[in-house]
Amino acid sequence: MLKIKKGGVHPHDEKESTEHKKIEALPVPSKLFIPLRQHIGEPAVPVVKAGDMVKKGQVVAESPDGRATPVHSSTSGKVAEIGNYMHPLYGLSPCVVIESDGLDEWQENLLTERNWETLSNAEMIDIIFKNGIVGMGGAGFPTHIKLSPPKDKQIDTLIVNGAECEPYLTSDYRMMMEFSDEVIKGTLITMKILNVKTCYIGIEHNKPDAIKLLTEKCKGTPIQIVELETRYPQGAEKMMIKVITGREVPSGKLPMDVGCAVQNIGTLKAITEAVEKNIPLIERVVTVAGKTVKDPKNLMVKLGTPFKEMFEYCGGFIAPNGKIIMGGPMMGMAQVNLESVVIKAASGIVSIADNDVDYQPEKACIRCGRCVEVCTMGLRPNILSILSEKGQHQTAQTDYDLMDCVECGCCYYVCPSRRNIVHYIRQSKAKNAMLRAAAKTGSK
Ligand code: SF4
Ligand code: SF4
Known part of the structure; x- marks a missing residue:
């Protein structure tokens, strides 16, 4: 039996440079490099070719097997090529390259208005699949699969992960503050699909404004807000389940094995937009921060945007970088260069100053414990x-x-x-x- 214990560490949260700034929309880049692999599973298969004109929200790559999710164009323009460009996790990888026409026009008849309460669970799961929704907290697990657990797994509790325990990252916090209605509605939709009556939104106590706002807005719903100690890695799924419900996920098992499902804040917003408006997942909030960034921000960014465009929008760098990391500094992935692009699971991009990088050589274990x-x-x-x-x-x-x-x-x-x-x-x-x-x- 796996024993989850308190443990964890208390790194300085470094969130003050972005936490009180409203999300800004990054202007549409002239070229977008949209990776075919933005989820766990097989890469999507392109259904467009060089020279095709596409609109915003149009499917550019289909799921090969019904498990992986489709990929959509983040803007309108011309397909320049299907070529290999820098993926933040997999290095050079196939991307659909779109030259923006500057109009950012939606595909005709794509958007709609629907009331989720009138839809069946099967209809909503299909909508979530077709709109390319995946776990946006870093894992990229296809959401339609997570919402379709095997019949022998009885899920009774939904946990929404609002911990955001990684230093620097504030994208979930800003979404809780600025898109609280969408997050709450996505939570209710997910509860209906999973047929659960109990739901907790876990938020670390370094985000008192979000705790206050969501507590107020969730009155009269079955959703309960749980204030969590600020401690890394409070947002790890198994930790959250243990802290909130007291249940321990056994070694080698999944949250569903103890009756729990965990969802990320951004994913819930995306679920609401897909189910109610048929908006596919083509953009996300990304924290751009770090001690070398001149003006750190949270940006609403189109998928496929190169990192360098985001840093430029934030005023560039004021000191030499030692590392650029996608995600937070504790669990994120170091990048080879700034050509890497934003994917569905990119919650933040953090620069680490050269003089903050630990270049000490590794030594033998001294068994300090x-x-x-x-x-x-x-x-x-x-x-x-x-x-x-x-x-x-x-x-x-x-x-x-x-x-x-x-x-x-x-x-x-x-x-x-x-x-x-x-x-x-x-x-x-x-x-x-x-x-x-x-x-x-x-x-x-
Ligand atoms: S990285 Fe793995 S081994 Fe190290 S503290 Fe975290 S869970 Fe434990
Ligand atoms: S020196 Fe050895 S025991 Fe001490 S923290 Fe490092 S790996 Fe663990």
């Missing part, structure tokens, strides 16, 4: 890293619950030997996945 103390999943990160170094990846899985690691980075954060524990853990996970795949196909 700090990583064990902070690991919220109750793991032994020191042992996992050593097993990975020795190539004992399967032992890490069978004897030390490797797969329960949520890659939060708390262990690395406190390690005096600067051991790249998360890197080792990812290596072991990847190695074991390769071994499983090889066993399935019978290859060696």
Whole structure:
């Protein structure tokens, strides 16, 4: 049994540079590079070709299997090419490149007005699929699948993750403040689809305005607001479930195995817009922050926008960068350059100043035990890293619950030997996945 314990760390939240600024719309870039892979699963398959004219919201790539989600054009213009460009997670990857015509015109007859209360669950799930909704908190899991659990899994509780525990990120907070009606309606829609009567929105107590606003607006609904301690990684799914419901997701199991579903703030807003207006997921709120950014902001950005356009809009840089990270500094992904583009799961882009990057070489483990103390999943990160170094990846899985690691980075954060524990853990996970795949196909 996995033992979730308190653990966690308290990095400075660094949110003050953007938390009180209203979301601004980034002007439409002249070129958008829309990745075909913006979800877990197979990449979408292009249904347009170079030279085609497209409108905003038009499908440019279809799901190959009904599980992966379709991809839509974020603006109107001409398809310049289907080519390989920088994806923030996968490096050079296929993208539909759209040259904007500057008009930003919706596809004709796309938008509509619907009352979700008159729709069946099957109709709403189909709408959510067709509008390309995925988990926008970082995982990119297709939402229509999450809303269709197997019949033997009885879900009774919906948890909305408003923790936003990563330093610098404030996009969820700004959405709770500026799109609270959409977030609440998306929550009610999700409750109806999952047929649950209990729902909690968990928000860390460093966001008192959001707690106050949502508490007020949720009066008379079955939604309860839960104030959470500010502590990283409070927003990790298994942590939230434990803290809010007291239930522990067993090792190797999913939230649905303990009757819970967890949804992200941005995803709920997207669900409302899809179900009520038929608006596909073509833009999102992204925090652009970091100590080197001249004027950090939260931007409403079209999917496929290169990061460099966002930094330019924020006044550029005032000091040399050591790293650019998509997501937060604890769990985010370091970028090779600023050509990477915004995808559905990009909650933020954070610059880390060169003099803030820790370039110390890794040393041997001194068995201080700090990583064990902070690991919220109750793991032994020191042992996992050593097993990975020795190539004992399967032992890490069978004897030390490797797969329960949520890659939060708390262990690395406190390690005096600067051991790249998360890197080792990812290596072991990847190695074991390769071994499983090889066993399935019978290859060696
Ligand atoms: S990254 Fe994994 S091992 Fe390290 S503290 Fe987080 S859950 Fe534990
Ligand atoms: S914190 Fe670092 S040095 Fe200490 S036990 Fe963990 S891996 Fe070893």
